[in-house]
Amino acid sequence: MYRQVLVLAVFAAHLGESPASCARNLNYRPIIGILAQEILEDDTDAQGSSYIAASYVKHLESAGARVVPIRINRTEEEYGRLFNAINGLLLPGGNVDIEKSEFSRAAKVFYELALKANDASDYFPIWGTCQGFQQLSVLTSNKNLLTLTDTKAVALPLTFSPGSQNSRLFKKFPKDVLQSLAEENITSNFHSWSLSLQNYSANPKLKRFYRVLTTNTDGTQEFISTMEAYRYPFYAVQWHPEKSPFEWIEKPGMVHTLPAIKATFYTAFFFVSEAMKNRHRFPSQIEEERALIYNYQPVFKGLSSIFLQNYYFD
Numbered sequence: 001m002y003r004q005v006l007v008l009a010v011f012a013a014h015l016g017e018s019p020a021s022c023a024r025n026l027n028y029r030p031i032i033g034i035l036a037q038e039i040l041e042d043d044t045d046a047q048g049s050s051y052i053a054a055s056y057v058k059h060l061e062s063a064g065a066r067v068v069p070i071r072i073n074r075t076e077e078e079y080g081r082l083f084n085a086i087n088g089l090l091l092p093g094g095n096v097d098i099e100k101s102e103f104s105r106a107a108k109v110f111y112e113l114a115l116k117a118n119d120a121s122d123y124f125p126i127w128g129t130c131q132g133f134q135q136l137s138v139l140t141s142n143k144n145l146l147t148l149t150d151t152k153a154v155a156l157p158l159t160f161s162p163g164s165q166n167s168r169l170f171k172k173f174p175k176d177v178l179q180s181l182a183e184e185n186i187t188s189n190f191h192s193w194s195l196s197l198q199n200y201s202a203n204p205k206l207k208r209f210y211r212v213l214t215t216n217t218d219g220t221q222e223f224i225s226t227m228e229a230y231r232y233p234f235y236a237v238q239w240h241p242e243k244s245p246f247e248w249i250e251k252p253g254m255v256h257t258l259p260a261i262k263a264t265f266y267t268a269f270f271f272v273s274e275a276m277k278n279r280h281r282f283p284s285q286i287e288e289e290r291a292l293i294y295n296y297q298p299v300f301k302g303l304s305s306i307f308l309q310n311y312y313f314d
């Protein structure tokens with residue numbers, strides 16, 4: 001009797017946990033794809049036409065994932081094959097056109113594959129950081145609803161929406177980390193564009209799709225800083241969790257305090273644990289080996305670069 005009750009309780013707990021299927025056996029060898037993007041025009045260190053900042057790679061590796069770079073300018077067939085081999089996708093920050101770039105084209109291919117997969121109970125998580133957040137908002141609404149804000153280099157505390165500390169993203173964060181996020185200026189903001197609460201609320205597609213977890217303001221405009229999709233394992237932060245432990249430019253908005261680094265870890269830990277619920281794999285070990293980021297060497301760009309190290313791709 002007691003056993004039955006316990007089993008029911010565990011089952012009920014699982015039901016509340018994830019939007020799609022609930023994988024009981026985790027995949028402890030997760031591989032996450034990070035999407036590359038067109039190089040910045042003023043990047044004099046560039047050794048190729050696209051790049052990934054190494055901090056995103058380290059961020060995921062720090063929580064138990066391996067990384068595969070997703071190159072831009074590839075065919076849909078190639079993206080389809082890669083999708084079936086990886087366990088999640090990270091859309092990084094940067095500075096490309098989120099409607100016309102090759103970055104945005106590839107993001108759209110993966111986003112649509114992820115919608116379909118999740119609808120078919122194939123749990124596939126997506127994480128968007130900064131530009132990745134903005135890209136997700138464009139993919140969901142089919143519109144660019146962003147507005148300029150004064151948030152270029154500033155660290156802010158998060159304003160949690162009611163109940164959002166119990167969201168999927170935040171609910172397993174330790175209490176002290178949530179308290180630091182809410183009270184200390186530890187989230188790094190490096191963006192000119194933001195999704196205002198106003199435009200989000202006026203757009204039914206966005207409003208139905210995403211739950212607002214946190215907001216911020218530049219003093220004038222209230223914007224969304226963290227959101228998660230209601231029915232999909234999609235997460236987006238306008239701030240930069242990967243910067244605190246892995247980027248070292250001396251600049252306002254950069255924070256290396258213990259609470260900031262702890263918060264960074266729990267964001268990575270959360271997303272990697274989501275990727276562990278996916279069972280995609282490469283068709284062979286040789287293909288996996290060829291795809292992993294270890295095949296590339298990051299380039300050290302110097303201490304005054306916004307990205308300390310970049311991976312470059314042709």
Ligand SMILES: *[C@@H]1O[C@H](CO)[C@@H](O)[C@H](O)[C@H]1NC(C)=O
Pocket residue numbers: 038039049050072073102314
């Ligand atoms: C992508 O392909 C287009 C056309 O094939 C080319 O003009 C462009 O330079 C390529 N971009 C990158 C970043 O490789």
Ligand SMILES: *[C@@H]1O[C@H](CO)[C@@H](O)[C@H](O)[C@H]1NC(C)=O
Pocket residue numbers: 144145146147148195196198199
């Ligand atoms: C709302 O979106 C439009 C683009 O469709 C943009 O021009 C405008 O600045 C946005 N307004 C706010 C308040 O975010």
Ligand SMILES: *[C@@H]1O[C@H](CO)[C@@H](O)[C@H](O)[C@H]1NC(C)=O
Pocket residue numbers: 154155156157185
């Ligand atoms: C800390 O965040 C507040 C917003 O809550 C902001 O007004 C203030 O400028 C920030 N301070 C620093 C030093 O960034």
